Amino acid sequence: MKRARRLAAEQAHSCGPTSRYRGSTATVSLSDMTQARLPAHLEVGGIIRAVQAEGGFATVMAKGERDAGTLMVICCENGTNLRAYERMPQADGTRAWSLSREQDIENPQEFIDFCEKRRQQDSDLWIVELDIANAERFIGMLHRTT
Incomplete structure (x- = not known):
């Protein structure tokens, strides 16, 4: 039971800037979006x-x-x-x-x-x-x- 609680409390993988699981590196600039x-x-x-x-x-x-x-x-x-x-x-x-x-x-x-x-x-x-x-x-x- 303790193990289940501990797993549930772990954070999910993130694509944030400090995460080792990076999302897509492609970016779209605002000027591209307006065009x-x-x-x-x-x-x-x-x-x-x-x-x-x-x-x-x-x-x-x-x-x-x-x-x-x-x-x-x-x-x-x-x-x-x-x-x-x-x-x-x-x-x-x-x-x-x-x-x-x-x-x-x-x-x-x-x-x-x-x-x-x-x-x-x-x-x-x-x-x-x-x-x-x-x-x-x-x-x-x-x-x-x-």
Whole structure:
């Protein structure tokens, strides 16, 4: 009985700095963590839920690669005034949202053709439509008034 108590009282192996049982020596710096990319399916799901929580409509028009796919967001209000945003590489290595195409009122088919062409060019592309006032706020952009 004494032996059982003594074993139970022994400390478990530790991976702490003074332990002889070291854990992984791999470390990740904070700057690496800030550059890590959120998997595409999680980002899409988060955007859709945020739009729906605000009373808007959001849908996936085309699914891309689950983890490393690129994302194109189509912003509109009541199905009109379509604007396509994509993340584009910047000179400093980051990726920022930029306006790729705006719907031409006189030729709306041109915008649809653009989206289909982008999808054919990049099979990893997710296309998400956000139908809510000032939809750009969901991707961190301010709505441009022209």
